[in-house]
Amino acid sequence: FAPMTSVPALQRIEGRIRPFCSTTKILNSNDDDDDEDNSGMFDETENMEGNWMKKSTSIDFMPSEMQNSKDDSTYMDVGINGKTFGIGGLSRRMHEAMMVVATKQFPSGIPEELGDVYLLYSMDASAKEAVKVAMDSNGYALNLGDDESMQDEGAWGQIESVSFVDSETGDVIKGEDGSTSYESFTDAIAKGGWEPGDGFSFVVREIPSRKKAMDLEALLKALDPDGTLWDEAKDKGMLLPGDDIGSLKELATDCEQRVNSAPREANDEFNVYRGGTSMGYNVIQRSSLLKASRNPDGSENQKTLLHVMDSLANHGCIIVDLTDEDKSPEVAETMSGMWGATGSFFKQIGEGDAASTIPAMGPAEGVGSSHAMVGYASFKDGDNQFLETRISRTDGSLLPKETSSVIGEEGVKSMVDAFNIMSEVGKDIVRIATAASSDEAGAFVTVGSVVSQDEDSPSIAGLSFEEATVSGVMDEDTQPSDDDIARASILASEAATLLTEEIMDDGKPLSESANIEHDEGQVSMSPHRICRYSNEKGSKRKAKPSEIFGAHTDTTFVTIVPAAAVSGLEVYDEDSLQWYRPELNARKHAKSVDPKGEMDAKFPWHSRYLIVMPGELLQITSRNNIPAAVHRVVAAPETPRLSAPVLLRARPGTKMDVERYMGSLDKADSLLLETNDMKMEDIHSSLQ
Template identity: 50%
Template structure:
């Protein structure tokens, strides 16, 4: 029998047969250890008092019984809990209540007739001696179900390894294996999509996150900036933990672009972008001929330099899913492709979309930087343990003539010179991989990881800007050129479900992952985006969490939480201001990890499985995601972006020297 507590710990009654758990030999070892320790407390030649001998013998029986009980629990898939207050008796510090002690005769091996109510009774009567086997009953033992060891479970299900071998032949990984190849990564994403539930719920019953829980909470835009890093150039721990928790456990990070209503530049850009998106689809509804006579169908963008860079308009599912794929040309002025979109929207709207693109991309690059640096630090990729065989510099360290990027106005060299951190002492033993780095070494490693992650974000992520001159010079031997059009599209979408039955929710865009570093989705007025929450194992609708954040903030200010807009004052010239009305959702941006971030985070952050479900009552959902992809013309340089090659792992090393286009 068992009694269950509110914490999930249950109390068990157990009968232990000493022969099965070797209580005799174990008790002798316990007693000998106790006597060795006790003898040191008395001068040489002085005997240990007899009353203490009884205590040590009782301890030996009790300690032996506890170990035997733990072993019995283990065979039944249970772990003994730490002694706390008993659920049934209220007593403190007991691992169980002993009863019905039986001794085994040392000569015959038979159970002796007399039973004892405790170990102390058996000792005080002089009937037990160390090394003698005993049986006992113990009651109220606190224990909980053991965590399942997935490797042991798979071994039990597949003892001969046939399933594991079959999975390897197909480029798949078992649940207890790391993703070690690009093929396995792709298969992992496909598997997780296939395993996600197909059922959908409406807003009243769908999971909307947990208020006040770090991974679900909304983070301020300014917390992600490089300016918010520590003064020595390391990442801010609170921001890092929030970002990683959100991406790893819940598949998305929700960002408040307005910093709690204190900065509206990015929010205004998104507000104008939403106006342009609405104008675009309204124009198509009012002039259906635009679909056929004006807007081009999907095709490779001229000058893109990649077959993957397509632009154009598409309509699927009888018009329930419509979107236009746009891209910006590199350079100063906002030139969008396809050019026909400007015919419908006008130059001002195109400029507003370009500004929203820049605002979102900035967030995306910061998130990738933080996540990549954190994953590198997790494996000590920039901790210098030994010299490189081909250089006098530590492995992964930058050459002296290579320009050091600045972080918050302080470079790695400045950090050492100013004394904020000390230099690393050289390790004499080149094979000493058990070496524990000092706090200063870890700080320097963190700086290097952050600097490498900044290089990755600037050089690999296509933000539609040309590569910086210093990057072009540093990458001269590995760059293969890039096109004049960005690889990161700004997609304007409208999702409907005109065929939906009232009682049934439907997937408009089924479960999938994106081939991006991150996918940036501005929160929409009509919720419908769902990400599969890896921690809660349910579909999570982040737009509803953003709405809860908005309502909570307005309640704190004594304002109407049901309001759908807010009015702000902006400068209008000549010391004048004007009022601007901004929709609530223009403040929020949802960041979802893609397959490239799964790669650069060393498989720590899984690509988000996500989908779009239709709204009820004929509502359409507008969306305007930016899919932040890689520059095609750069080859992967693992050491430059991820540090020590010895800890890079097979997944990253497979990418070494491969153009990002092919990845």
């Protein structure tokens, strides 16, 4: 997936630029309306004082090979002010250079009739240079193609409105014939008496142009030529384009910057971004995430891997259909039971019966860690209500134990079952994403790892790998074979599986067979949180949807949010740089698979879907391929939303062991190296 991973990196860099230079439209040139996108440092209106640039309106000579082109070719009109561009000085230097060459060519004197031609060349060439610079700083380039004649003077655009200016003041000066404006460079020379060194302004139309691939560093340089903004940003400890996220501290900064640069305003569900057409916005089937769906050799399935990576790296989440398009509805029935329990809980809270039964949010009994909280809490005058639950590792029961007196034993069972369903999905996704990233980094590649058993093998037949190395048949520089690479993919998946089993906390005791240090305590670090979000208090907010749980990233491997009946979870789409509501895509998918709502009798449509968002720990194990999702909850007045996220965190007392879970230290980035051998709870704490 190499091309894909370079995209989010670029997008994320753009996100990081925003906080300190948000004034220019040019940085938003990802906006879909391309026609509007020719502004930037230049004005769009034509006048002779400023510089301007816009798309040409009347093109009737477009070469046929360009007419159907799907690239970014276009035609531009540009106005250049001779004062800002120092055109006078440039034309003098150009003329002098031409004279040096001409003198060599005509030792006995330059023919008189060529004099004006050299003048025209130097005027035209300096104008062309100025236009190149102007276009370049607006993200465009001259598009003269391979046709040499297009390079000729006068052929790269239609010159008009040439006037002489004082290079110091920019004031228009009359030519020798008293005119203030000429139709062409030829006229300016012949009638106006232009000479090299004289400043001039001009308009040139219909310049063949093409949009350059965005080079953010070049843009930044254009916007911040002396580097003041850059230095200021550095002083503030900001991450800048080109900076690696090389430490836990920088990871925290990266997340904070991305959180801060996402807009605070909210749209209703009709106006919010609906996602694009790329694979990563599609719902994935539960079964394709299972280890059983890997390739026969045990490497990850390429199609699943691309889907997972596109979703997580570029769009902030992946939407999972638990039923495989209704082929296995039982799981959705369990989820439906959990939704029933959640509804029942908040109904009783609302009626005032339950609040006194359930302990207030506090550290779970018998656990030292202040991270392991359980209990009920209410914020914002009750607009935000939470019950934090956790699984007891000793007996698999749900904490706080008083929950059963509100939702009953059945209700509790459905919550525990739902937790298990969700955490298994979360583990599969972490396996795939981590394996894909290790594999891409080549972290398990060992040259010569697979020695052919084939008697006929010509190169190293009869030698073991060690013998081959010792005898110099192979050396370090040898390229890995296809077999070496295939083996690495299998190992990457195996190691990532181990990671999900050992250092992710699924609420169960660590397997006996895991031969690692651990001190996991009696309570799961991964909470199952049931929530009610409303927008009823605070009369000012009433008119429209607004943030009720502000933008943040989670210190988790993944956060799993079961799609709710009422939409409201928003993830910040790193690709389009807009808020995006995955619950709407889940709803659309449900409509397409079950248009008549025939399954509704068994379970509500939304209990089929999970939304899985990457957290900060996955950003680490994916080697920064996957940024932790910036997300928030938006609530509309009068439509409370119930929610039941699971936050999958790390098992206490276990250690990050890069070689065990992610392969060679030689291939590890500096963030991975920093975390290597750290206790998972220390990594967690340092990200708070």
